[in-house]
Amino acid sequence: MTGRITRTVTTLADGRELIYFDETDRADRSGSDDRALPPPPGASELRYDPLLDEWVAVAAHRQGRTHLPPATECPLCPAAGDHRGEIPAADYDVVVFENRFPSFSHRAAPASVAPSELVPLRPGTGRCEVVCFTSAHDSSFARLSPERVRTVVEAWADRTAELSALPGVEQVFCFENRGVEIGVTLHHPHGQIYAYPFVTPRTRRMLASARAHAERHDGANLFAAVLAAEQSGERVVAANEHWTAFVPAFARWPFEVHVYPHRQVPDLAALSDAERAAFGPVYLEVLRRLDGVFGVAMPYVSAWQQAPVRVDRDLAYLHLQLFSARRAPGKLKYLAGSEAAMGVFINDVRPEQAAALLREVAL
Structure with a gap:
């Protein structure tokens, strides 16, 4: 503190x-x-x-x-x-x-x-x-x-x-x-x-993927690779010295933004003072862009992905996953048969289009 x-x-x-x-x-x-x-x-x-x-x-x-x-x-x-x-x-x-x-x-x-x-x-x-x-x-x-x-x-x-x-x-x-x-x-x-x-099911699955990636790529971190692939691309929404916010190429939701620190840390407690101070400006920009897409308050879930307390902390990479079920004015994406029963998401909005719409919002 x-x-x-x-x-x-x-x-x-x-x-x-x-x-x-x-x-x-x-x-x-x-x-x-x-x-x-x-x-x-x-x-x-x-x-x-x-x-x-x-x-x-x-x-x-x-x-x-x-x-x-x-x-x-x-x-x-x-x-x-x-x-x-x-x-x-x-x-x-x-x-x-x-x-x-x-x-x-x-x-x-x-x-x-x-x-x-x-x-x-x-x-x-x-x-x-x-x-x-x-x-x-x-x-x-x-x-x-x-x-x-x-x-x-x-x-x-x-x-x-x-x-x-x-x-x-x-x-x-x-x-x-x-x-x-x-x-x-x-x-x-x-x-x-x-x-x-x-350890939650989603975290277990992500860490299993990270472990397999490290074994295939001489110990390289999967989350760092995802960040590096997005940092200079068309899906970036906001960024500063310490954080980058982007729509992932594999977004499941109509509007989904991931926010990564540029340094691999396991959890929020491990962030430096500079990283803690720099988060707010980027995140507030993302939220205001979300609200500006359709001119109404965007419903969302904003979820911090943190490392487990005791296992696989070296594989984990703190990041925020934010997503909204709103796909168009007055329309929501519901988890229907494919998503709810089989876990196979079908996105109605191309990630590149979502990122462009977010960037076009006048702040």
Whole structure:
């Protein structure tokens, strides 16, 4: 953590942890949470899928989570008048807190019985956190200042390091879902962090590809090769000294942008101060170009691909994958038969066309 951020740790009424990341040392963080809350739920249940060699989380307690409340009842807004949500302060810069409805938790799991020998069970241990990017309810990540994005990066890096050190955590995933079109249940600008008790299927597959590439090419890194192939090409959308954003030649989604640091690092915690500061200008340009393509707020998933905690860190290469399901004004790409059932994506927009449309947006 750099000296520009003041980090304050407190707890909510039910014992969940909350952390303020303030851009000054003058904020008053003495307020407490006086709500009457039930105890947090225990860990979810993991069921093994022997057909795909994957774990599926069953978290039935999440059915009751908050769903698109009015602004006056937003749980991510600061405390004001009679309103009491998840953040007891009257204002904040960036806040991280344990999710009230977690998919993974360090708390004891309820007893359960495996459905069969083929489908063993294990507790869904881990942790899920919410990251609030701003106290302004009607804002968005694209409207943040580069300085605020830097604070968010510091929070991501802090949580990546701390969650990676928890017993049983194998991978940390920082992400943002934006837009009701992709399932957002709260309008307030926020993201999430999952600390998984296993290495995720997508990461395992990418690292297997990276391992095969290294064996064929004298140890060369696959992700670095992808970046080098794109850096001077027609699919670049934005770049600076430390980062390049491009539409990959193999994009699955109508609008998909990958953002790579120019130096191979395993995770956010490994970024230098200069790299952390340089991320915001490039990423904000990408988001604003996305919103400008059709003149409406683009729904998206923004996902940090980080190395596993304990394995294959030498093969991994931190990067951000951002994609939108919007393919045209008023039209969304849905995962239909080929994508949902077989995992074979069919893209309606040529990657080169998508990159050109993004570059043509007047900022």
